Amino acid sequence: MAFGIYLHYPFCTNLCSYCDFYKERFSVELERDYFATLLQETELFLSEQLPQRRQVQSIYVGGGTPSLANIEFLEHWLTLIKRHLNLAPDLEFSFECNPESVSGEKLSQLQNLSMNRPVFGVQSFNRKQLALLARNHNPHHTYQAVYLANVLGFTNFGCDLIFGLPGQNSDDLARDMDQLLDLEPPHISFYQLTIEPGTPLADKVNKGKLRLPEDELMLALYRGGAERLAEAGYYRYEVSSFAKPGFECRHNQNYWEGGDYLGFGPAAHSFIGGKRLYNVSNLDEWSESIKRGQLALRVDTSGEDQRMTEAIMLGLRTSKGISRAVFSERFGRTLEERLNTEQYNLLVESGHVIPDRGHVRLSDDGLLVADEITRRLLR
Numbered sequence: 497m498a499f500g501i502y503l504h505y506p507f508c509t510n511l512c513s514y515c516d517f518y519k520e521r522f523s524v525e526l527e528r529d530y531f532a533t534l535l536q537e538t539e540l541f542l543s544e545q546l547p548q549r550r551q552v553q554s555i556y557v558g559g560g561t562p563s564l565a566n567i568e569f570l571e572h573w574l575t576l577i578k579r580h581l582n583l584a585p586d587l588e589f590s591f592e593c594n595p596e597s598v599s600g601e602k603l604s605q606l607q608n609l610s611m612n613r614p615v616f617g618v619q620s621f622n623r624k625q626l627a628l629l630a631r632n633h634n635p636h637h638t639y640q641a642v643y644l645a646n647v648l649g650f651t652n653f654g655c656d657l658i659f660g661l662p663g664q665n666s667d668d669l670a671r672d673m674d675q676l677l678d679l680e681p682p683h684i685s686f687y688q689l690t691i692e693p694g695t696p697l698a699d700k701v702n703k704g705k706l707r708l709p710e711d712e713l714m715l716a717l718y719r720g721g722a723e724r725l726a727e728a729g730y731y732r733y734e735v736s737s738f739a740k741p742g743f744e745c746r747h748n749q750n751y752w753e754g755g756d757y758l759g760f761g762p763a764a765h766s767f768i769g770g771k772r773l774y775n776v777s778n779l780d781e782w783s784e785s786i787k788r789g790q791l792a793l794r795v796d797t798s799g800e801d802q803r804m805t806e807a808i809m810l811g812l813r814t815s816k817g818i819s820r821a822v823f824s825e826r827f828g829r830t831l832e833e834r835l836n837t838e839q840y841n842l843l844v845e846s847g848h849v850i851p852d853r854g855h856v857r858l859s860d861d862g863l864l865v866a867d868e869i870t871r872r873l874l875r
């Protein structure tokens with residue numbers, strides 16, 4: 497079973513209008529304190545939760561805006577990780593980068609720390625739509641960031657693109673796609689904008705100041721985008737994840753397959769030995785607890801049924817689907833026992849669900865409405 501490490505870097509200089517990830521406004525002092533606490537957390541966490549020395553197949557640094565991070569501090573943390581764990585020779589080391597905070601020097605320093613997979617938060621090339629999202633970058637920053645990644649010889653990198661933006665139509669998306677494909681990223685996350693309650697964007701949508709595409713257009717945007725990516729040689733291995741063959745994100749695949757991972761930093765999640773753990777989503781609380789010598793962890797007490805539900809939800813979003821054998825081995829029950837038989841039969845008949853050699857997966861049409869199908873199957 498693979499094993500991954502996630503680090504949540506919780507600082508941003510700019511707060512985007514749609515974002516509900518845990519983050520604080522960047523300050524040099526807060527960042528210094530965060531990294532000092534992170535070293536303590538890492539020592540505590542590894543001794544309490546992972547006494548044995550394991551091999552790490554993937555590291556993913558997300559945020560927040562990790563590309564703001566002080567490289568010297570980051571290096572100290574990685575040194576500590578290497579003291580306790582073995583890094584696989586073919587380690588996948590992803591690092592989220594906001595295009596405006598990327599420089600050749602920073603990418604090269606990260607490369608020296610064995611980071612080998614920058615992930616650029618492109619989101620759109622349309623200046624008006626970037627402004628609606630309150631992103632801090634423009635298309636020029638994106639071109640520059642990807643250019644630098646190429647110059648430095650990164651053979652693997654990803655770009656994130658959002659669809660379903662307020663006022664977006666098929667032509668807007670086609671233009672975004674054209675510009676993205678020109679950059680030839682080996683991996684593309686193509687995901688739908690979600691309106692998170694409490695965000696400035698939700699407020700505007702609720703007050704009718706902005707309108708999202710209707711459901712039918714939303715579906716057409718996804719379908720059109722996915723077809724375009726397929727034509728360009730990208731393989732959809734999960735509803736929102738498209739890769740050139742061999743460039744799938746192994747870190748995420750491990751999440752979806754129920755593999756172990758440890759998460760460090762406020763708001764990070766872990767899954768280890770069948771237990772799901774959450775760090776508090778509050779920098780002060782996280783930091784105070786660790787300084788008292790206590791991890792700021794909450795144990796997820798939801799039962800086995802919730803675990804099964806999650807495994808089904810995540811598995812059906814992947815193109816491989818859910819392995820019946822792995823499911824039975826993990827939960828001691830067959831997959832069919834947990835699914836609504838009537839809905840399952842109907843969805844197989846309609847061609848949305850495909851019972852394949854050893855797997856249950858969704859068809860291309862099924863993947864378009866994966867969340868709805870999952871809801872029906874779990875009724």
Ligand code: SF4
Pocket residue numbers: 507508510511512515516517519559560561594
């Ligand atoms: S940069 Fe990323 S984490 Fe920060 S506010 Fe924007 S979307 Fe959220």
